[in-house]
Amino acid sequence: MQEDKLSSVPTLPRLPKAPTGIDGLDEITEGGLPLGRPTLVCGSAGCGKTLLAIEFLVRGIEQYGEPGVLMTFEETADELAANVASLGFDLPRLEADKMLRLDHVHLDRSEIAQAGAYDLDGLFIRLGHAIDTIGAKRVVLDTIEALFMGFPDEAVLRAEIRRLFRWLKDKGVTTIITAERGDGTLTRQGLEEYVSDCVILLDNRVIDQITTRRLRIVKYRGSTHGTNEYPYLISEAGISVLPVTSLKLEHKVSDEILSSGVPSLDEMFARRGWYRGSSVLLTGTAGTAKTTLAASFAAETCRRGERCLYFAFEESPAQLIRNMRAVGIDLQPYIDQGLLYIEASRPTLNGLERHLVTLHQLVRDYQPRAVVIDPISNLVSVGSVAEVRSMLTRMIDFLKISNITALFTALVNGRHGQLELTEEGVSSLVDTWISVRDLEGIGERNRGLSILKARGMAHSNQVREFLITDHGVQLLDVVIGPAGIITGAARLTQQIQEEAQRVVRQHEADRRDRELERKRRMLEATIANLRTEFESVEEELRKVSDEEQGRLAALREGRVSLAANNSPGYLAPSPNTQP
Amino acid sequence: MSPTPPAVPEAPAYELDLYVTGATPNSTRALRHIREICEQYIPGQYTLRIIDLYQQPELAQQAQIVAAPTLVRRQPLPLRRLVGDLSNREVVLAVLGLDDLPPYPLP
Numbered sequence: 001m002q003e004d005k006l007s008s009v010p011t012l013p014r015l016p017k018a019p020t021g022i023d024g025l026d027e028i029t030e031g032g033l034p035l036g037r038p039t040l041v042c043g044s045a046g047c048g049k050t051l052l053a054i055e056f057l058v059r060g061i062e063q064y065g066e067p068g069v070l071m072t073f074e075e076t077a078d079e080l081a082a083n084v085a086s087l088g089f090d091l092p093r094l095e096a097d098k099m100l101r102l103d104h105v106h107l108d109r110s111e112i113a114q115a116g117a118y119d120l121d122g123l124f125i126r127l128g129h130a131i132d133t134i135g136a137k138r139v140v141l142d143t144i145e146a147l148f149m150g151f152p153d154e155a156v157l158r159a160e161i162r163r164l165f166r167w168l169k170d171k172g173v174t175t176i177i178t179a180e181r182g183d184g185t186l187t188r189q190g191l192e193e194y195v196s197d198c199v200i201l202l203d204n205r206v207i208d209q210i211t212t213r214r215l216r217i218v219k220y221r222g223s224t225h226g227t228n229e230y231p232y233l234i235s236e237a238g239i240s241v242l243p244v245t246s247l248k249l250e251h252k253v254s255d256e257i258l259s260s261g262v263p264s265l266d267e268m269f270a271r272r273g274w275y276r277g278s279s280v281l282l283t284g285t286a287g288t289a290k291t292t293l294a295a296s297f298a299a300e301t302c303r304r305g306e307r308c309l310y311f312a313f314e315e316s317p318a319q320l321i322r323n324m325r326a327v328g329i330d331l332q333p334y335i336d337q338g339l340l341y342i343e344a345s346r347p348t349l350n351g352l353e354r355h356l357v358t359l360h361q362l363v364r365d366y367q368p369r370a371v372v373i374d375p376i377s378n379l380v381s382v383g384s385v386a387e388v389r390s391m392l393t394r395m396i397d398f399l400k401i402s403n404i405t406a407l408f409t410a411l412v413n414g415r416h417g418q419l420e421l422t423e424e425g426v427s428s429l430v431d432t433w434i435s436v437r438d439l440e441g442i443g444e445r446n447r448g449l450s451i452l453k454a455r456g457m458a459h460s461n462q463v464r465e466f467l468i469t470d471h472g473v474q475l476l477d478v479v480i481g482p483a484g485i486i487t488g489a490a491r492l493t494q495q496i497q498e499e500a501q502r503v504v505r506q507h508e509a510d511r512r513d514r515e516l517e518r519k520r521r522m523l524e525a526t527i528a529n530l531r532t533e534f535e536s537v538e539e540e541l542r543k544v545s546d547e548e549q550g551r552l553a554a555l556r557e558g559r560v561s562l563a564a565n566n567s568p569g570y571l572a573p574s575p576n577t578q579p
Numbered sequence: 580m581s582p583t584p585p586a587v588p589e590a591p592a593y594e595l596d597l598y599v600t601g602a603t604p605n606s607t608r609a610l611r612h613i614r615e616i617c618e619q620y621i622p623g624q625y626t627l628r629i630i631d632l633y634q635q636p637e638l639a640q641q642a643q644i645v646a647a648p649t650l651v652r653r654q655p656l657p658l659r660r661l662v663g664d665l666s667n668r669e670v671v672l673a674v675l676g677l678d679d680l681p682p683y684p685l686p
Binding site for chain 1: 648662663668
């Protein structure tokens with residue numbers, strides 16, 4: 001019935017769009033750039049404006065069969081072709097195929113003098129000719145602002161540029177116009193005034209010596225679009241924008257339970273593990289066996305025959321394998337079987353978004369069922385907390401949508417016990433949160449593990465001490481002392497004390513049992529005596545009774561014979577004669 | 580940059596191309612102005628080609644034409660471009676290197 005209601009709503013006409021074919025950009029723009037209209041791409045130097053524009057053309061040709069015209073005002077055709085050749089864009093071939101037309105507009109102020117009124121009809125004709133000869137559907141004007149360098153009369157130029165955009169619209173070509181970013185304005189020459197359909201801003205920021213590139217759609221008339229700043233990368237395959245944040249929380253969920261790889265840890269969860277596709281956060285101070293727990297989970301995943309992707313930001317694969325082998329977790333066979341893939345790199349090697357792209361690529365190539373990131377807190381060194389959070393959101397959402405179980409470890413600050421990042425950013429994103437920490441007692445450190453949250457199932461509230469043994473992680477039973485749970489040596493002391501007490505109690509109990517036994521035996525002896533006594537009395541009485549019977553019988557016999565001899569009526573038998 | 584060659588005329592010393600866009604007012608004015616200037620200053624020493632971009636649009640790219648009308652001085656070198664309807668005679672003369680020459684009396 002819900003669907004009926006929905007289907008009765010007439011579908012609104014959608015703005016026709018020209019897909020760019022650029023990774024991720026079509027998702028943000030919900031289909032591409034406005035078809036047959038100009039789009040302004042602005043940004044500071046080195047943002048990749050030209051590259052984005054060229055990729056738009058090349059993808060348009062290769063994927064959508066739409067010929068394109070590239071009019072450049074800064075670089076010559078040869079320079080451009082050489083620049084993008086490394087990305088696999090073969091501009092000369094496309095030109096030879098009559099799918100692309102390059103036109104470099106050479107402008108040299110020193111060669112041009114102005115003497116009277118003019119217009120830019122020459123440019124119009126040139127562009128129009130290029131479009132018409134190959135039937136172009138897409139046009140790129142790379143930094144049309146260069147016109148302002150070439151021609152002195154700004155008023156004429158502005159009028160002409162306005163006319164140009166109008167003319168391009170009338171021609172029905174989808175156009176990208178690139179422009180340099182100005183001080184406090186989107187473009188140096190205020191071109192955004194003329195392009196009202198779609199404006200995309202590229203940004204290139206260096207924060208703490210690490211460059212991050214961002215893309216934002218400033219406006220898109222007649223269409224909804226993603227409004228955030230999206231990181232993008234210029235990689236070997238061109239530009240890829242990362243619109244990974246799922247705007248809707250509608251991923252499917254699984255009811256399947258996965259083991260953590262530590263049986264006693266599983267028992268702390270009501271359902272003996274966590275859900276497939278959920279995200280698990282493992283926080284702890286330094287040296288609290290986060291990596292060991294993570295490796296246990298990775299090994300468990302592989303043991304089930306599922307692929308696991310392990311991002312190690314602190315250790316090299318060889319070191320990780322060696323260290324885990326020392327605690328009885330042998331990862332090497334899984335690597336040999338191709339079930340485990342360890343991607344080890346220093347977080348600072350790449351910007352945050354590159355990590356995200358790497359994750360995407362590896363997940364796409366490798367199709368793992370579980371991903372371990374050890375640790376995510378290291379990424380903080382790459383970006384600000386807010387950036388890391390937004391990246392993790394993207395990462396977690398991406399993994400959730402793919403129904404990949406994710407385990408993240410995070411180092412927390414020992415003094416405060418909590419990390420801001422974990423506290424604010426990630427905790428709301430993860431489904432299960434396990435905390436490992438030091439339980440520092442008198443002269444020793446022990447490790448304690450507790451579950452802070454587990455969405456969708458009941459869990460133990462205990463802080464469990466655990467040991468790292470030759471056979472992996474082992475949780476110990478809870479020992480409650482006079483002042484709460486106790487660990488380590490105190491636990492041993494307590495156990496010894498308890499044992500001593502138990503022995504004493506056992507002795508006491510044994511003694512009591514023996515006493516009872518003795519009593520029972522005494523009682524039984526007494527009972528036997530009494531019974532014997534009773535039997536002799538009974539015997540005596542029976543003997544007496546028998547004698548009495550015999551005597552009476554003899555007496556009666558005597559009387560009968562007496563009566564028979566004398567008068568029979570004299571002595572009638574009398575009932576009263578009995579005693 | 581080589582200086583403008585000496586003004587001693589060697590016929591035809593001046594090779595001029597005028598790119599126009601049909602019979603638009605600017606184009607018409609430019610044509611009139613350049614003819615006047617040439618006849619006045621360098622009669623018999625110049626060739627003037629008139630190119631209509633609407634008729635030969637491919638030439639716009641070859642000659643790097645952006646604005647119209649555009650006058651290109653191909654000879655003498657260096658190449659100079661002059662945009663506009665050429666109504667500003669001083670600029671035209673300066674760019675063409677004719678400002679040192681005395682004008683011939685108009686017929």
